[in-house]
Amino acid sequence: MLNPSRWMPLLGLWLIAIPVHAENMDDLIKVLQDGDCRNCRLADADLVHADLRDADLRDARLQRANLGEAQLDGADLSGANLSFTSLRGASLRGANLEDSVLHGTDLRNADLSGARLSPNALEEAHWQGAKGISSGIQSHAALHNAGVEASQSGRWSQAEQLFSAAILRSPEEPLSWVARGISRSEQAKDDLASQDFGYAALLFEKQGAEGWAEQLNQAADSISSRRYQQTTKEGGSGVGNQILQGTINGLRMLAPLAAKALIPLGLGL
Incomplete structure (x- = not known):
C-alpha cells in the first residue's frame, strides 16, 4: 500500500x-x-x-x-x-x-x-x-523497426548497430541485410554495404524473389563502381552514380515499408 x-x-x-x-x-x-x-x-x-x-x-x-x-x-x-x-x-x-x-x-x-x-x-x-x-x-522485428526509426532521423550509425543486432536475432531475414546496407552506404562504408546487398540478394534468391535479388545485385555492383570512381577521381556526375542513386532511393523506400508490414507500429514511423 x-x-x-x-x-x-x-x-x-x-x-x-x-x-x-x-x-x-x-x-x-x-x-x-x-x-x-x-x-x-x-x-x-x-x-x-x-x-x-x-x-x-x-x-x-x-x-x-x-x-x-x-x-x-x-x-x-x-x-x-x-x-x-x-x-x-x-x-x-x-x-x-x-x-x-x-x-x-x-x-x-x-x-x-x-x-x-x-x-x-x-x-x-x-x-x-x-x-x-x-x-x-528485444525481438528481431523490434530491433529492425528501431533501426528504421533511427535511419529516418538520419542517425545512420545507430541504425547500423540496430540492424546488426536484428541480423544476429534472425540472420535469414533479408530485409535487415538490405537496411544495414543502406545505413552503411549513407556512411560511405561502400565495401561493407556492397557485401550486405550481395548477401541479401542470395537470401531473396533462396526465397524465389528473383526480382529483388537482381536489383540488390545491381546495387552491390553500383556501390563497387562508386568506390572505384572515387578512388580514380572520376565520380561525382557519372552515369554510374546516377544509377546508384536511383537504386539506393528505391531500397531506402523498401526498408520502412517492409518493417511496417512485419510489425505495424501504432504511432507510425
Missing part, C-alpha cells in the same frame, strides 16, 4: 490545478489514495510524475494515459492495457509488465531495470533510449 503522506497534502490542489481527463475519476482518486486499483479505468488519465511505486494496477485500462516520468518501481501492471500510453522517462524498476498490451507504448528513456516483460513484448513499442532491458527481450 502507498504511503498517504506522499500524496494527501497535495491531492486536492493537484486535481484542481491539472486538467485531468481520466475515464473514471473515482478510480483515479482510488489509485492515488491507496495504490490498490485492480481493473481501474484510467484511460486518458494525466499522471505525469505520479508516485505509484508498488501500485497494484493489474488489468488496468491505461490506454492513452500520460505517465511520463512517473515513479512505477515495483508496480504490478500485468495484463494492463498500455496502448499508446506515454511512459517516457518513467521509472519501472522491478515492475511487472507481463501480458500487458504495449501497442504504440512510448517507453523511450524509461528505466526497465529488473522489469518483467513477456517475450517479444517490445515489438510494437517505442523503447529507444530505455535502459535495463533484459537480453533476449
Whole structure:
C-alpha cells in the first residue's frame, strides 16, 4: 500500500490545478489514495510524475494515459492495457509488465531495470533510449523497426548497430541485410554495404524473389563502381552514380515499408 503522506497534502490542489481527463475519476482518486486499483479505468488519465511505486494496477485500462516520468518501481501492471500510453522517462524498476498490451507504448528513456516483460513484448513499442532491458527481450522485428526509426532521423550509425543486432536475432531475414546496407552506404562504408546487398540478394534468391535479388545485385555492383570512381577521381556526375542513386532511393523506400508490414507500429514511423 502507498504511503498517504506522499500524496494527501497535495491531492486536492493537484486535481484542481491539472486538467485531468481520466475515464473514471473515482478510480483515479482510488489509485492515488491507496495504490490498490485492480481493473481501474484510467484511460486518458494525466499522471505525469505520479508516485505509484508498488501500485497494484493489474488489468488496468491505461490506454492513452500520460505517465511520463512517473515513479512505477515495483508496480504490478500485468495484463494492463498500455496502448499508446506515454511512459517516457518513467521509472519501472522491478515492475511487472507481463501480458500487458504495449501497442504504440512510448517507453523511450524509461528505466526497465529488473522489469518483467513477456517475450517479444517490445515489438510494437517505442523503447529507444530505455535502459535495463533484459537480453533476449528485444525481438528481431523490434530491433529492425528501431533501426528504421533511427535511419529516418538520419542517425545512420545507430541504425547500423540496430540492424546488426536484428541480423544476429534472425540472420535469414533479408530485409535487415538490405537496411544495414543502406545505413552503411549513407556512411560511405561502400565495401561493407556492397557485401550486405550481395548477401541479401542470395537470401531473396533462396526465397524465389528473383526480382529483388537482381536489383540488390545491381546495387552491390553500383556501390563497387562508386568506390572505384572515387578512388580514380572520376565520380561525382557519372552515369554510374546516377544509377546508384536511383537504386539506393528505391531500397531506402523498401526498408520502412517492409518493417511496417512485419510489425505495424501504432504511432507510425
